[in-house]
Amino acid sequence: QVQLVESGGGLVQAGGSLRLSCAASGNYHMGWFRQAPGKEREFVAAITWSGGRTYYADSVKGRFTISRDNAKNTVSLQMNSLKPEDTAVYYCAAKRRALSTPPLAVGAQYEYWGQGTQVTVSS
Numbered sequence: 001q002v003q004l005v006e007s008g009g010g011l012v013q014a015g016g017s018l019r020l021s022c023a024a025s026g027n028y029h030m031g032w033f034r035q036a037p038g039k040e041r042e043f044v045a046a047i048t049w050s051g052g053r054t055y056y057a058d059s060v061k062g063r064f065t066i067s068r069d070n071a072k073n074t075v076s077l078q079m080n081s082l083k084p085e086d087t088a089v090y091y092c093a094a095k096r097r098a099l100s101t102p103p104l105a106v107g108a109q110y111e112y113w114g115q116g117t118q119v120t121v122s123s
Helices: none
Strands: 010-013 018-023 028-035 042-047 054-056 064-069 074-079 088-096 117-122
Touching (some): 042 074, 054 064
Antiparallel strands (some): 018 074, 028 042, 028 088
16 A cells, blocks of 8 residues: 655745645656646646656646655655646645556546645735
8 A cells, every 4th residue: 555645735826836745656657636626636747657757737837847756755746836726736646657658647547646735826
């Protein structure tokens, strides 16, 4: 069983930055998803187990950066130029690596999820 714990959420003004972190093993592809009130969960960013490839939703491309440090078992999401529409609960998710890389933007691919951390961006 893999336990994922997110940290780093909070309240920030529009244009500000936050950095989310999640403890993660190097044997897992990792993703960040978010869910705003009244909306479906959506993909934000993902990184392969080695860190060799990253993927982003169009809405965050150029503003958010996903990275990992396998020596420290940590995956981070650096969020810059935050907008009020980025307000949501952010979830860290893990998918055990296999021979091929699945579509990491699809939430159903992930086997483990964290409890989420609230990010609120005020205008």
